[in-house]
Amino acid sequence: MPIPRPLRRLTTALTVAALLAALLAAWPTPSANAAPAAPPAPRGEVRGYVDLHSHLMSYEAFGGSLLCGKPFDPDGIGAALSDCPDHGANGAFAWFENFTRHGSPFGTHDPTGWPTFTDWPAWDSRTHQQVYYTWLERSWRAGQRVLVNQLVANRQLCEVYPLKRNACDEMDVVRLQAQRTREMEAYIDERNGGPGEGWFRIVTGPAEARRVIESGRLAVVLGVETSEPFGCRTADGKPLCTRDDIDRGLDEMQDLGVSSMFLCHKFDNALCGVRFDPGTTGLVINAGNFLGTGRFWQAETCTGAAHDNTIAPAGGLGDALREPLRHLGMAGITLPLYPSPPHCNVRGLTDLGAHMVEGMIDRGMIVEIDHMSVKAADETLSLLEDAGHSGVVSSHSWTDGNFVRRVYRLGGMVTGYGSPADGFVREWAANKRYRDPRHTFGYGYGLDANGMGPLPAPRADNDANPLEYPFTSPFDPSVELNRLRTGRRTWDLNTEGVANYGLVPDWLADVGGVGGPEIIADLTRGAESYLQMWTRTRNGPNPA
Known part of the structure; x- marks a missing residue:
């Protein structure tokens, strides 16, 4: 319908x-x-x-x-690391950046990238x-x-x-x-x-x-x-x-x-139903699902251990109208009202x-x-x-x-x-x-870099045990790293988190400082583990 x-x-x-x-x-x-x-x-x-x-x-x-x-x-x-022209002279027109970073479409930032990088890149x-x-x-x-x-x-x-x-x-x-x-x-x-x-x-x-x-x-x-x-x-x-x-x-x-x-x-x-985004994000992604497909997400109360994220509004009217909503959904009419969680998307693999x-x-x-x-x-x-x-x-x-x-x-x-x-x-x-x-x-x-999600923020308790500069890469003792510098800007993981991909080595050294040598050993084996998985994928059935 x-x-x-x-x-x-x-x-x-x-x-x-x-x-x-x-x-x-x-x-x-x-x-x-x-x-x-x-x-x-x-x-x-x-x-x-x-x-x-x-x-x-x-x-x-x-x-x-x-x-x-x-x-x-x-x-x-200079050509690569420049701001969007539509952000304006002081970033006032960057409503999407302001909304995702500060929760409001209003705000400003220094649009200059190279060589000063005053306000960007940043973890958020x-x-x-x-x-x-x-x-x-x-x-x-x-x-x-x-x-x-x-x-x-x-x-x-x-x-x-x-x-x-x-x-x-x-x-x-x-x-x-x-x-x-x-x-x-x-x-x-x-x-x-x-x-x-x-x-x-x-x-x-x-x-x-x-x-x-x-x-x-x-x-x-x-x-x-x-x-x-x-x-x-x-x-x-x-x-x-x-x-x-x-x-x-x-x-x-x-x-x-x-x-x-x-x-x-x-x-x-x-091809398949999606794992819902939760909370307020879920509300607006659900609206996007409607705009793109003509239907809102449909959810049921899960009966097993696994579940998708909870979407709103849930319970209350959603519980009272559970059966009518289910029958409307079968007829192609969907409303963004949901039963009590835990929620599971009714759509699986087609x-x-x-x-x-x-x-x-x-x-x-x-x-x-x-x-x-x-x-x-x-x-x-x-x-x-x-x-x-x-x-x-x-x-x-x-x-x-x-x-x-x-x-x-x-x-x-x-x-x-x-x-x-x-x-x-x-x-x-x-x-x-x-x-x-x-x-x-x-x-x-x-890392989901450039995926419109946050990069790792500064660790909340790093005052007590900050990453010390310079440090030796825990993955290759021949490599010593100091604070990352590009142009006239220098970044410090302790205060700025992973502001850009160049701070990944600092972040992983911090991971080692928190988790110890076992996690570094497991990260070091990441490449081998991936290659073995990929080889089994190409070579055919995996033995039970």
């Missing part, structure tokens, strides 16, 4: 701004020493830490005008570039060996944001970001001796990645995180893609060099979603289960278990903890969302309890 036109207009008017807010020198001298040789590893293992979830090229997403700055520019750092700035290539280089020099660059897009956010220079079709955006990643590889090559000589290497398989890491360089894996892969959206409950669309799309992604994919992101689609999972298994691709509803994640894991497929990752803490054991049993990998050192250590300890002794255990992080 179509959504009444007055309700559609009212919902659109009330939620567009909130949706936008919720979804979301010459060259600087690196502080580390010259490129380190790969440290010796026991039993032929590679060593190094991994980021399985960041977005180098998201400045091209959402219409291409929402995020300010680039990870590189042929015209140099959502719209300014966080991964300039020399900042990433500092992390590589300190011991990073894997980066999964998630090619990201969201058609709905693109369509409602008023400024655009790029198309909103999600797959067009993915293609453009893959091209930009290869351009960055060539740009770094030019500054390191020519083609193939740079430290930033795009890889398409585990053997190639191992060779890159053994040479001491950074293996860059391409992933895809979109809300509508291959156009697989829904309109009034009907899918707008076919099995053939999925097959062609997966083949194209492999040709593009993509090795891992999400089936769904923020909105329900033709037949088209199962076809995509099976297609990824056949192609030796890695399945990302974050953002899936618990029903969809459970059904996806069952398919992977039936196939003995190790290629499964929870890359940034967006799945229910009850699935961690099943991921590890398959031989998959879990990495925690970037958070202050003490919180990150707690999550690592909780996840490690479920490790499977048959598989090498390594840990990593999903």
Whole structure:
């Protein structure tokens, strides 16, 4: 049944701004020493830490005008690290930045980037570039060996944001970001001796990645995180893609060099239901789900241990109208009223979603289960278990903890969302309890840089035990690091958190200070653990 036109207009008017807010020198001298040789590893293992979830090229997403700055520019750092022109002379027109950073559309900031960086980048700035290539280089020099660059897009956010220079079709955006990643590889090559000589290497398989890491360089894996892969959206409950669309799309992604994919992101689609965003954020993302699909999320009270996040309003009228709401939903009429929590999305893995999972298994691709509803994640894991497929990752803490054991049993990998050192250590300890002794255990992080989320804030208790500068990289004792300096700006993790990707080595040293040598050992094995998982993914069924 179509959504009444007055309700559609009212919902659109009330939620567009909130949706936008919720979804979301010459060259600087690196502080580390010259490129380190790969440290010796026991039993032929590679060593190094991994980021399985960041977005180098998201400045091209959402219409291409929402995020300010680039990870590189042929015209140099001044061209790359500049503010959005529409932010104005004092940042007063940066309403999206103000809303996401300060909770109000009103505010100001110094728009000057290079060389002063007075107000940005910062751990809580959502719209300014966080991964300039020399900042990433500092992390590589300190011991990073894997980066999964998630090619990201969201058609709905693109369509409602008023400024655009790029198309909103999600797959067009993915293609453009893959091209930009290869351009960055060539740009770094030019500054390191020519083609193939740079430290930033795009890889398409585990053997190639191992060779890159053994040479001491950074293996860059391409992933895809979109809300509508291959156009697989829904309109009034009907899918707008076919099995053939999925097959062609997966083949194209492999040709593009993509090795891992999400089936769904923020909105329900033709492949799976999503894991809800909680609280106020959930209210506005739910409105975006309505704008994009014609329906609000549908939730039921969970009966099992796993559950999605709680959305509002819940209980009260939602409980009283539980059965009428359920029957209306079956007829295609949805209202944002929900029963008492815990909440589970009624939508799981569709037949088209199962076809995509099976297609990824056949192609030796890695399945990302974050953002899936618990029903969809459970059904996806069952398919992977039936196939003995190790290629499964929870890359940034967006799945229910009850699935961690099943991921590890398959031989998959879990990495925690970037958070202050003490919180990150707690999550690592909780996840490690479920490790499977048959598989090498390594840990990593999903920083979600340039993903319109916060980077790790300063640790609350760091006055008592701050990170001391200079420090030796806990991943390579030949590398000593002082405070990061770019242009005329110097950053200190203790006071500014992870203001940009160059502060990752400082943050991980702080993680080691809080968690001790065990977590550093697990992070050091992150690259080996990932490569073994990827190799099992390519080689076929995992033994029970």
